[in-house]
Structures are given as C-alpha cells and as structure tokens.
Amino acid sequence: MRDNKIIVWFRNDLRIEDNEALFRAAEKTARVVPVYCFDTRQFANTALDFPKTDAHRTRFLIESVRNLQEMLRAHNSDLIVRLGKPEKVIPNLVQIIGAKAVYASKAYTYEELQVEKELSTNLWRIGAETQFFDTATLLHPDDIPFPIHKLPDVFSKFRKQVEKKMTVRPLFPIPKNLKPPKIQPVDLPTLDSFSLDTPHADPRSVLPFIGGETQAKKRLQDYIWNQDLLKNYKETRNALVGADYSSKFSPWLANGCLSPRMIWQQVKKYEQERTENESTYWLIFELLWRDYFKYYAQKYGNKIFFLEGVRENTEIPEMYDDLRKFKKWINSETGIPFIDANMKEIKYTGFMSNRGRQNVASYLVKDLKINWTWGAMYFESLLLDYDVESNWGNWAYIAGVGNDPRENRYFNIIKQAHTYDPEGLYVKQWLPELEKIPPASVHEPYNLNEQELQEKYGIQLGRQYPRPLVQLPKSVKSKNK
Numbered sequence: 323m324r325d326n327k328i329i330v331w332f333r334n335d336l337r338i339e340d341n342e343a344l345f346r347a348a349e350k351t352a353r354v355v356p357v358y359c360f361d362t363r364q365f366a367n368t369a370l371d372f373p374k375t376d377a378h379r380t381r382f383l384i385e386s387v388r389n390l391q392e393m394l395r396a397h398n399s400d401l402i403v404r405l406g407k408p409e410k411v412i413p414n415l416v417q418i419i420g421a422k423a424v425y426a427s428k429a430y431t432y433e434e435l436q437v438e439k440e441l442s443t444n445l446w447r448i449g450a451e452t453q454f455f456d457t458a459t460l461l462h463p464d465d466i467p468f469p470i471h472k473l474p475d476v477f478s479k480f481r482k483q484v485e486k487k488m489t490v491r492p493l494f495p496i497p498k499n500l501k502p503p504k505i506q507p508v509d510l511p512t513l514d515s516f517s518l519d520t521p522h523a524d525p526r527s528v529l530p531f532i533g534g535e536t537q538a539k540k541r542l543q544d545y546i547w548n549q550d551l552l553k554n555y556k557e558t559r560n561a562l563v564g565a566d567y568s569s570k571f572s573p574w575l576a577n578g579c580l581s582p583r584m585i586w587q588q589v590k591k592y593e594q595e596r597t598e599n600e601s602t603y604w605l606i607f608e609l610l611w612r613d614y615f616k617y618y619a620q621k622y623g624n625k626i627f628f629l630e631g632v633r634e635n636t637e638i639p640e641m642y643d644d645l646r647k648f649k650k651w652i653n654s655e656t657g658i659p660f661i662d663a664n665m666k667e668i669k670y671t672g673f674m675s676n677r678g679r680q681n682v683a684s685y686l687v688k689d690l691k692i693n694w695t696w697g698a699m700y701f702e703s704l705l706l707d708y709d710v711e712s713n714w715g716n717w718a719y720i721a722g723v724g725n726d727p728r729e730n731r732y733f734n735i736i737k738q739a740h741t742y743d744p745e746g747l748y749v750k751q752w753l754p755e756l757e758k759i760p761p762a763s764v765h766e767p768y769n770l771n772e773q774e775l776q777e778k779y780g781i782q783l784g785r786q787y788p789r790p791l792v793q794l795p796k797s798v799k800s801k802n803k
C-alpha cells in the first residue's frame with residue numbers, strides 16, 4: 323500500500339546537515355527512506371583505457387557513504403545502499419516500499435541530467451513524484467542577479483555583480499524526527515566490487531583524506547580555528563608541500579560532505595571573532611569560482627565537454643590525439659621535473675595543488691599540444707575532489723575554449739617551478755632520483771653538462787631520469803606570473 327514515505331536519493335550531497343532534500347522530506351514525513359546508489363557506469367573503463375573512477379577516488383567515496391550511513395543511524399534512521407543504475411534502482415525501491423515521492427539534489431551536467439530525466443519519467447509512470455533541490459552552491463541560483471542564460475562569460479564580471487549584494491541562505495538543520503526505514507540492510511561495496519585494488523596510503527600525501535561529513539567538519543574546525551590558518555590563506559595558497567598551505571576542503575566539497583555555506587558561516591564567524599582580512603575574503607572568492615563553474619555548466623550544457631568548448635566561430639588552438647606523448651605525461655616521463663613530480667603526486671595520492679594543476683594542464687595543452695579533454699578525463703579518474711563543473715571548466719579555461727576566452731593562459735613551466743619551488747623540495751619529494759642536484763639546476767637537469775650530471779649527481783639522462791619530451795620555449799610572454 324502506498325503511504326506517505328519519501329525516498330531521499332543522496333548523490334553528491336553526502337551529508338545530513340544543510341541538506342535541503344533531506345530537510346524538506348523530513349518536513350513532510352517522518353517516514354524518510356535515505357538511499358544511495360553506486361552508479362555502476364561511473365566505474366567502467368574510459369576509451370583511454372583507465373577507469374572513469376579510479377581507486378583513490380572510489381575509496382574516498384565509499385568512506386563518505388559509510389559515514390553518511392553512520393550519521394543517519396546516529397539520528398534514528400539508516401541508509402539503504404544499492405549498486406546499479408539509479409533511474410532503475412530507485413523506481414524499483416519506490417514500488418517495494420510504497421513511497422509517494424523521491425527528493426534529491428539537483429545536478430547540472432549532461433550525464434547526470436539524463437539520469438534525472440529518465441528517473442522522473444520512470445517514477446511518473448508509477449505515480450510517484452520527484453523534487454530536486456539546489457544544494458551544491460554557495461549562492462542559491464535564484465539569488466544571483468541574472469538568469470543563467472545571461473551569465474557573464476568573464477568571471478570577474480560575474481563576481482563584481484554578485485559581490486554587490488551577496489545573499490547566502492542559512493543552513494538547513496539536521497532533521498530531528500526521522501524514523502528507521504524498515505528495509506533489509508545490504509553491505510556496502512568494497513573496492514573489489516568495482517575490480518579496483520586498495521590503493522597504498524602514500525605518506526607524502528598532503529593529508530590522509532578520509533571521506534565523510536565527520537572528517538569534513540574536523541578539517542573545517544582544524545584549518546580555521548585550531549590551527550588558525552585562514553588568516554594567511556592568500557599568502558600560502560600557491561604552495562605545494564604539506565597540509566596547511568590551502569584549506570584542502572575540496573574532496574569533501576566535491577562529495578557534498580561539506581556544503582559551501584558551512585564554510586561561509588565559519589568564515590563570517592572568524593571575521594567577527596578573530597580577523598577579517600584579504601585572506602578571509604580570498605577563500606570566499608575561490609568558492610565563487612566554484613559557483614561560477616556550476617552556473618557556466620548550466621548555461622552551456624553539453625558543450626563544456628567538447629574539444630572546441632563553448633566558443634562558436636572562433637579559432638581553436640591546435641591539439642592532437644597523441645597517445646604516446648599523453649602516456650608519458652601520465653607516467654611522469656616528460657623529462658620536466660616540475661611536471662613529472664606533480665603527475666606522481668596525483669597518481670599516488672589522488673590530489674594535486676592548484677598551482678600544480680595549472681602547470682600540468684598548460685604543459686599538456688600548450689607544450690605537448692594534446693587534446694585537453696584527455697587531460698580532463700584523466701583528472702576525472704583520479705582526483706579525490708573530482709567535481710564535474712570545476713574540473714571541465716578549469717581545463718577548458720586553460721585550453722582557451724571556456725570562459726574568459728581572450729586571456730593567454732600559457733604557463734612558463736620553468737619560471738613557475740623556480741618561483742613556487744625555489745629550493746626544489748617539492749620536486750625532490752616526488753623524484754628522489756634528483757635529490758643530489760642543487761636547487762638552481764634541479765628544474766632543468768638537461769641543461770647541465772652530461773658528464774657533471776653523471777659524475778656528481780648520479781644521473782644519466784634517458785636512464786635514471788628521462789630527456790625532455792619536447793623543448794620548452796626559452797622565453798615566454800605570459801600573462802600568468
């Protein structure tokens with residue numbers, strides 16, 4: 323018999339606080355049935371022969387789902403976990419338990435919208451209603467000062483407009499009236515369920531990154547309050563080594579273990595109780611970039627994934643499908659230490675700094691001239707903080723086919739390496755074979771005399787460390803520092 327049960331389908335919103343879908347469902351009924359479905363398509367192999375979601379990311383996701391289940395249990399509820407296609411699995415559950423509606427967070431990108439559409443149709447056929455809520459952004463889409471189709475194509479125009487009057491809605495509290503859903507529990511999947519090996523926990527990882535709302539809140543508390551790191555964020559954010567140079571909120575934000583409004587609330591409190599300065603402003607500024615990419619994805623739909631991007635009738639930069647060079651990039655064999663070190667970090671830990679991401683992306687697109695969508699696909703597979711809009715948006719931006727199209731986003735890799743890793747500590751952390759080379763030469767070992775390189779530093783190019791895959795331009799006019 324159909325009663326007033328509502329299924330809350332969790333997606334990239336793996337939290338119970340500030341979750342509008344959960345809150346609204348609980349407003350209507352105590353008989354809320356929380357569900358998470360691992361979408362098996364997300365674990366298939368890509369055309370480039372690596373998994374769409376690799377082991378580090380999957381590990382973090384499973385931990386986040388497990389923590390959500392624990393949080394719901396601690397609040398007198400539970401989480402039903404399934405594997406399959408949500409648009410099939412959820413209507414099936416609706417019928418089994420006799421629910422009248424499904425509530426969920428809204429997605430903005432192509433594959434996810436296809437799932438939403440099919441789910442809504444399948445539910446409509448069996449007489450159940452669907453409702454989607456915007457839970458991912460700092461600013462609710464109804465509170466930005468233009469309709470999505472009029473979103474400025476230049477970020478700073480967007481930012482200046484929204485900063486004139488920022489309306490950030492209050493957090494939705496954790497519902498208090500939940501009742502346990504009566505349904506047979508099923509064990510959570512393991513990495514093995516997706517044919518993935520458990521990844522080795524690399525001690526060089528910037529943080530041990532454990533998924534879930536509990537750990538997300540701990541990091542928030544730790545970064546802002548216990549360690550008081552926020553006050554220097556603007557000065558430290560471009561560094562490369564360690565836990566503290568930036569917030570590291572991104573993996574939890576991407577999985578929705580943390581909402582941007584939770585961060586906003588703490589930053590505002592910090593500004594009142596401790597310090598308000600350029601750093602506190604800058605963390606919010608970065609969250610506006612994150613919002614911007616979500617609106618940009620809504621404006622341009624499927625085009626954000628195209629090689630030519632969202633630009634129409636403009637020349638696109640030359641880019642090739644060169645698998646040999648692409649694999650060298652992936653496998654840290656470019657012969658440019660700054661690139662190879664960053665590519666090792668992402669492979670072994672699932673994380674890379676923003677500075678690193680900008681450089682490896684620019685190198686792939688502008689120096690190797692490789693199809694930028696391949697780089698975006700590789701990041702999608704590995705990044706713990708993979709966020710469809712931020713990832714594809716940032717890649718397109720660097721490739722020059724996204725927003726702010728007139729900017730020249732060439733990064734002079736060697737100059738960047740000397741600026742942001744002056745002692746070569748970052749590079750040596752990931753490429754210990756270069757340990758003995760002095761800081762002045764470590765970013766360009768190929769410029770040293772071959773005999774000196776071998777005798778003094780034990781490196782024979784092409785053996786212990788590769789020769790450069792391509793020559794980098796000697797001097798480059800770059801807009802980017």
Ligand SMILES: Cc1cc2nc3c(=O)[nH]c(=O)nc-3n(C[C@H](O)[C@H](O)[C@H](O)COP(=O)(O)OP(=O)(O)OC[C@H]3O[C@@H](n4cnc5c(N)ncnc54)[C@H](O)[C@@H]3O)c2cc1C
Binds near residue numbers: 609615677683707
């Ligand atoms: C090629 C490329 C791909 C990227 N892919 C992703 C991705 O898949 N997921 C992702 O969250 N970020 C992505 N970024 C943006 C940025 O690198 C990361 O958000 C940041 O490094 C995460 O570390 P943090 O949390 O310590 O950042 P902080 O510097 O502490 O910033 C705080 C938060 O602001 C947001 N933010 C910061 N910079 C950006 C930015 N450029 N674009 C959008 N949001 C930003 C993030 O949510 C971040 O957690 C990408 C950047 C590039 C250049």
